[in-house]
Amino acid sequence: xxxxxxxxxxxxxxxxxxxxxxxxxxxxxxxxxxxxxxxxxxxxxxxxxxxxxxxxxxxxxxxxxxxxxxxxxxxxxxxxxxxxxxxxxxxxxxxxxxxxxxxxxxxxxxxxxxxxxxxxxxxxxxxxxxxxx
Numbered sequence: 001x002x003x004x005x006x007x008x009x010x011x012x013x014x015x016x017x018x019x020x021x022x023x024x025x026x027x028x029x030x031x032x033x034x035x036x037x038x039x040x041x042x043x044x045x046x047x048x049x050x051x052x053x054x055x056x057x058x059x060x061x062x063x064x065x066x067x068x069x070x071x072x073x074x075x076x077x078x079x080x081x082x083x084x085x086x087x088x089x090x091x092x093x094x095x096x097x098x099x100x101x102x103x104x105x106x107x108x109x110x111x112x113x114x115x116x117x118x119x120x121x122x123x124x125x126x127x128x129x130x131x132x133x
Contacts, residue, residue: 001073002122007035010051015123018115021051022091031088056113057130058083061092065101073118077101081127083111096126103129 004012014021023035026048030041039047062082069076079097084090097103098114110130115123 001119002124007049012122014051014053015115015125016121018123020054020056020113020125022054022085022087022093023049024052025049031085031091033091033093054085054087058085058093058111058127060105060107060109060111062107063097063105079103079105081105081111083127093125096124098126098128105129 002008002012011021011023022031022033024031025039025042025044027044027046028039028042030039031052031054032040032047032049035047035049038045039049060081061084064080065077066074066080067077074096079099079101080094081097082092082094084092095113096116097105097111098116099105111127112130114126114128116126117123
């Protein structure tokens, strides 16, 4: 279960509404996943990160099938995808592909965000192949 802290709470609150957001530095306006104490792009130590909605579409850069469970609540096997979001070059997010471990994923496969409701008021962003039901 995610345990939101002061820095991540806006992300998890948006996810509960099935809205994908990414932290954006107030100094240089670049996105950062995950946000840290300083901006990884401009180095600002006071980045004033604000979570902004993003499109939720992307392209698969790489993937891995997880066959050993390290987290409770995840039934193995499952497929993790490394997705590049179009809002910024090299803006990448890792998530579970809901299509399953045997999905026909390839480099540059288009995906869209989907949300797994894991408890009342708690949703985790994941991905689905674009065009999948």
